[in-house]
Amino acid sequence: MKTEKIKTDLLIIGGGAAGCYAALTAAKKGELQILICEKANIKRSGCLAAGVNALNAYITEGRTPQDYVDYAKKDADGIVRDDLLYTISERFNEVTAHLEKLGLVILKDENGKYVTRGNRNIKINGENIKPILADAVKQAKNVKVLNRVNIIDFSVHNNRIDGAYGIGIENDTFYAIEAKAVIIATGGASGLYRPNNPGFSRHKMWYPPFNTGAGFAMGILHGAEMTTFEMRFIALRCKDTIAPTGTLAQGVQAKQVNSLGEVYETKYGLTTSERVYGTVTENLEGRGPCFLRTEGISDAQEESLLKAYLNMAPSQTLRWIENSTPAHENVEIESTEPYIVGGHTASGYWVDTKRATTIEGLYAAGDVAGGCPQKYVTGALAEGEIAADAAVEFIAGEGSTSELPENEVVDHFDEVSKFLQPKKGLYTTEQLEEAMQTVMDNYAGGIRTNYRFNETGLDVAEKKIHKLQELTDHLAANDLQEVMYIYELRERLVVCLSVIAHLRARKETRWHSFAENLDYPEKDNVNWKKYVNSKLENGVIKTFTRELTAEGQKTYEHLH
Amino acid sequence: MSIYIDEEKCIGCGRCHEVCPGTLIKIDENKKAYIKYPKDCWGCTSCLKECPKNAIRFYLGADIGGKGSLVHTEKSDGLVHWIVERPDGSTTTIDINPKESNKY
Structure with missing residues (x-):
């Protein structure tokens, strides 16, 4: 395994819809060096690989962005961030026009107006939406794309991100990347729970099986504040x-x-x-x-x-x-089995209106960003744009990149090398993944229990997930792709612990099925019209609550 | 859910390998594409749309009710032809015009 050290201004982790659009936005802002690290290939990666049927978030004639905020808020029974929803809603139509300019086919009537499907949707041919975005990224001259590079950890010092580590899953390379700012756009998490068809067709699921919650896990482990992981999405x-x-x-x-x-x-x-x-x-x-x-x-x-x-x-x-x-x-x-996904429900990083996370220099866009459900494609693009604008502004006030400490580079290299040993432990990555899914299915409200859970079950789940975390230390891999599978499993286990902590914290049942707490089967508007947030402290995920944003009046802005 | 790659037709160009969102398709020493992790296929069909030789077919696993039919795409006259071949040899073709929007 060789080592490659890279310096860039803006690192974008994940080249799906949000990541690609963030790159396009930042590329327009001058001479910044932008790097996308994508574990697949941006041409067909992320949620849009197969295409998409319609644009489901659009402000149709006679409607306003506030109408969209109200719709999303109602669907989530109040637990959303009005400020975040508003900032994407006011950009839906602008990013749609841009998509059409890039080549997306959108149905129009004889007067040249988009034909709507329902109150918020427009009709398209979205089969090639991802190749269209990828082509635009390839044409942006200051954007470099590293396909098949999987980021395994952030580099964070004094709560300020300064880069990331990754592995080239097909070129046997370890990457140490210095960056002035980072946008995390890795999507949400599938594969935490036992799927509908756990055999041959285990990956025939709603959400991309390759979205493993990496962005959530890396943030959680570095102490980022997270929100609403208890609002699971079930399709x-x-x-x-x-x-x-x-x-x-x-x-x-x-x-x-x-x-x-x-x-x-x-x-x-x-x-x-x-x-x-x-x-x-x-x-x-x-x-x-x-x-x-x-x-x-x-x-x-x-x-x-x-x-x-x-x-x-x-x-x-x-x-x-x-x-x-x-x-x-x-x-x-x-x-389906439950997923954790900030594009449909509200789980993810606790961000401000600029999509700044609580880690300085780290911005979140798309399904990793919390508080802002019902994003769909246009919302993910809008968040990519907002995050990129903010990151570019942040970089303008920065000097050079700071060098990653050599001992930490070595530590990360050694950790990857450790998994590359030929020694075979008793268990494989696949076996432990299935064990994790079984635990979550049985004790944390999976399909098996009709999504219901209680605190005793959650306690059992937590213990078993901790045990599985220990077992991952002994996993071995033949190549870096299999090493990636080990990291993905470890990331999912971290996300599982966060889900368990959040499900336990919300002592009510606000959303049937999404969070069906048998100890508290009723909705409790007196005590729980609040966000449940969390943060890792001394190795333990601590949950706490925050007050809801009042409509259009209150925002949460981070002061770094 | 998975794909079947016709070795006779495959020319080893690597386009399917390039686009697979799961990095599941590899090229072997005889320059033929093969799916290394069939159970990990999402069924997105990116690979078969990319294949210049129509060598890739996808099918539904028996566990989700598959009955052995194979689908592939061919392109001509600006249309994408989706061709379903049943085990009895009969076929159904649906033509998609990529310039036309979905009605729904």
Whole structure:
């Protein structure tokens, strides 16, 4: 393994939607050296690899950014940051126009206006949205992209980030990177819980299986304040293929029906968590399986559906062709395992309106940034833009990069080398990953318990996760890709501990299924209209609460 | 969820290896692409859209109800043709115009 030392002005960790857009924004601001480290290849990495069906966050005619804030706030039953939501909402339309300029196909009417789908969505062909963003990044002359480089740790001194360490998973290289500022854009965390289909198709999941919570874990370990990890996201999806249901619900107005043919969605409510909870409850009470009622749609509607799914989730179209098509058979639905994802729910770094984290010089954008749910693609881009603007401003006040301490470079190199030993411990990374998922499934509200948990179970989960952390010390790998798998497992275990701590801290049930606390099955607006935040102190994740931002009046700004 | 790579058709150009978001596809010593970690495939189909020889097909695992059909894409006249081949040899083709937006 060779070592490469790099100096840059702005390091962007993760080249998904938010990271690419941050790079494009910063590149426009002069002569900064910008480096993206991406563990895959930016052409098809992150959430948008397969494409996306629609832009779901857009301010349509007659609506205002505040309407979007209100919608997201209602969906999360109040536990959002108004200030953060507002700052993305006012940028949705500008980033959309930019996407169209870059080449995204957006449906327009005869007057040249975007055609809307519902109140907040516009219709596109998003199959190639990621290659479009990646091409723009490649054309920006001061942006360097290191594909297949996985960042394993931040370098932080006196709560100020000064770089990061990484491994080139296909070039046998250890990287020590000095940077004046860092944007973390690694996405959220999948794979914490046992998935719907744990066998051959274990990675056929809603969220990218390659988003392992690295950004969360690195921040947690360096003492960054985090928020709302108890608001897990559970998706309601087409059975088995885990393909989106929104296209059926919004596109052909398919209703959720139980096995008796009754429309049940109205019984439980229409927020994201209520739709999941309703389906779980219908199944529990013997009225499953549940479906989206598509029988009887027209041939033209069916053809459009088959095409729409090819542009974002081709497995569902294949499913229909192999079996029966939606006009002839209702589409069975199921809920997924829980994920931690700041783009849909509010888990992530505690940031200010500039997306500054509590670590000086570190900014967060996209699914790692907390407090700001329902971001979707345009919100992730908007946060990339906000974080980049702030990071560029921060860098302007900085001198040279500070050299990473040699002993710490050696320590990180040695840690990677230790895993590269040929010695084989008893357990493999895969076995420990499955063990972690089983623990979370059984004791921390996974599919097995219909997402329900209690404090006793959480205590058991915590102990078992700690034990698994110890076992990871003895893992071995044949190459740096397998070393990456070890780091990913270790990151997930850290995120699991944070989820457990947060689930335990919120002593109420505000969101059914997302955080169904059997010790406190009711909502408690007197005591829990608050954020639950956390911070690692002396090796323990400590939780505490913060007051909600009042609408448009109060913001949280960090003073470094 | 996984992919099947037709060795006869593969020319070892490495484009599938380049785009795979999971770094799951490798090129062997005979310059043929293969999927090293089939259980880790997300089913995004980036690789098959990238393949210049239509050598990559994807299928649904039996555990999620797959019935043995294989899908691949071909491109001509500005269209992307998605071709599903069933085990009995019958096929279904759906043409996508990348310049057209989704209706839903």
